[in-house]
Amino acid sequence: MADHLACTLLIAGEALTGTGRESQDVIDPATGEIIGSVPHATAADLDRALEAAERGFRTWRGTSADQRTAILLKAAGLIRERSAQIGEALTREQGKPIKEAIGETLYSATLLEFYAQEIKRIYGRTLVRPAGQRAEVQYHPVGPVAGFAAWNFPSLNVMRKIGGALAAGCSTIIKPSEETPTAGIALVQALIDAGVPGDTVQCVFGVPDVVSRHLLASPIIRKVTFTGSTAVGKHLAKLAAEDLKIATMELGGHAPVLIFADADLDAALDTMSANAFRNAGQVCVSPTRFLIEEPVFERFRDGFVARAKAIKVGSGFDADSAMGPMASARGLERMEQMIGDAREHGAQVLAGGERIGNRGFFHQPTVLSEVPESAEIMNEEPFGPVALLNPMKGEDAMIEEANRLPYGLAAYAWTKDPARRRRLAAEVEAGMLAIDTGSVSAADAPFGGIKWSGYGSEDGREGVMACMVTKTVHEG
Missing domain, CATH: 3.40.309.10 (Aldehyde Dehydrogenase; Chain A, domain 2)
Structure with a gap:
């Protein structure tokens, strides 16, 4: 069993193993053999991640645009440097040809580079008012984001969940698929290594419905973003609606x-x-x-x-x-x-x-x-x-x-x-x-669907703005 398939949770900057936790086998689809295991977060782990995300949001949103841009660009560089290793693990877990796996990882870096530069292009506007009055439209990060990524693109789907959120100034908790965990862990680790606070970007695993219900029940989470089936998307949208959380749903097609x-x-x-x-x-x-x-x-x-x-x-x-x-x-x-x-x-x-x-x-x-x-x-x-x-x-x-x-x-x-x-x-x-x-x-074009294929966009400017809220400020 390859060392790189030893998976961990990443909570508050700490790597947590399966010791004392339930775990799930990772299967090589080319052989059907077990090649690793991924730990499931406990309820206490998820509570700790939520508390960290609340702290991480305050820290990250207060970090200057120039500094956030530099950190994300450094992370993209680390992902490029590690693309062969990440791609190898991705192929072993998901099955796609190694060239496609490495290409997917490199594209994830490209997307992060776009998001890093977009930080400096979050523009508000000033409205025309009579002399002595002023009105501005401002955009602010929505808050901590919970992301749920599908197994078919283990690297790209994770980056689509966390890249736009980090560019907007949000903290994130990402749950990659338990079937293809390694690429998501590697991307989060690259971000932490580049200087994103461990409270700001975290990675958890577990039974999907258990994790989603726990995270979405918390008032700390202000947005949910999901890639997967229409049936699960409808379920998560209902959970999000209970607390009027913003949602981006990238669902099935035909x-x-x-x-x-x-x-x-x-x-x-x-x-x-x-x-x-x-x-x-x-x-x-x-x-x-x-x-x-x-x-x-x-x-x-x-x-x-x-x-x-x-x-x-x-x-x-x-x-x-x-x-x-x-x-x-x-x-x-x-x-x-x-x-x-x-x-x-x-x-x-x-x-x-x-x-x-x-x-x-x-x-x-x-x-x-x-x-x-x-x-x-x-x-x-x-x-x-x-x-x-x-x-x-x-x-x-x-x-x-x-x-x-x-x-x-x-x-x-x-x-x-x-x-x-x-x-x-x-x-x-x-x-x-x-x-x-x-x-x-x-990278610069919005990605998303309509009807039962979901709503909201990832990628492009829209992927950042989907993690922002609008505030109008009137001055007399």
């Missing part, structure tokens, strides 16, 4: 991909086939429902199937692996159940469709064609390596199907028609729309 007859099909195929199976499809913005205009359906279908069959699946540490295992046994079981249901409803399996071997949680890249609307997989996010390809009669039908579900996180479209691009931007219901590109994320 992204449509609109492929029009005038698209550059080769570019669309290369880009979207890679995106569909990135991180074994365990991506909230993963393109899943491909809505393909009838004149090019067969060409796109055949090209997509060929690309899916060519994907090399294997351990994330194998240099030629383009896709690693799924992160857990339950995800694998969910894939098998949803694909089986689609078969029963008449869907054609054109590639994959089966588990690979019986060691670890590997699944074939899967392509289903002509999937009826009645199939579960057309209505619920599969969160696995599967793409659904259906022919469509034209733009109106494609937009209608794109908007049919209650989810609205990401959407994609491929067309050369400028007028159509403008119509899609106006009519497709999603928090993020990518046209002729596979990317919906950038």
Whole structure:
């Protein structure tokens, strides 16, 4: 067992082990073997973290903007220096190819660098008033923030929870996933090593519902931010509403991909086939429902199937692996159940469709064609390596199907028609729309959804302002 998988809590600047605490096994998804354990915080631990967060907020908000910027930039540098080690642990715990794991960690540093500079761009404004009077709009940090991060991007999801909060002047308590704990611990440790007070940024683990109820019941916490399923997001939003806490919810999706007859099909195929199976499809913005205009359906279908069959699946540490295992046994079981249901409803399996071997949680890249609307997989996010390809009669039908579900996180479209691009931007219901590109994320761009995909934004200026409150000051 590698030393770097010995996990701790980080409370008030102190690393706490599992001694005297319940713990949870960490599983290598490539082998199914236990590779470490993560301690669960006790009620006393959580109370201590809350008290520290209250102190840490007072300290951090009183630290000058220049000093906070310098500390966060130093932390970003430490994350870059440690990216290979963090990426190795991330791959071992989550399964994704090592290049993707290191890339995710480096992107987390990039995001922190953006947030560090944004500290100096939190501007208020002066309102026009008669002579002798004055009115200002000011922005102040909301207070201690509780963040809950998902397992699919163990580094990036954590940074999205704590980076904007720290830039705003807030203290944070982050709970990474117990299944993928190491990257979150490493990011928090880098921040502490760079000079963020241990009271200001803390890391805890435990049974998710127990930890969330405990933290959100406290009046010390003034904001909650969560990445995960819509069902859990609704639950946390209700808990937050009981104390009128501000909330950011980045929830599930089921992204449509609109492929029009005038698209550059080769570019669309290369880009979207890679995106569909990135991180074994365990991506909230993963393109899943491909809505393909009838004149090019067969060409796109055949090209997509060929690309899916060519994907090399294997351990994330194998240099030629383009896709690693799924992160857990339950995800694998969910894939098998949803694909089986689609078969029963008449869907054609054109590639994959089966588990690979019986060691670890590997699944074939899967392509289903002509999937009826009645199939579960057309209505619920599969969160696995599967793409659904259906022919469509034209733009109106494609937009209608794109908007049919209650989810609205990401959407994609491929067309050369400028007028159509403008119509899609106006009519497709999603928090993020990518046209002729596979990317919906950038450090300076807000990331978030609408409808059942949540509310509020991370990244960009919006990720900082989501941790601020507005105050208007009137002077006579």
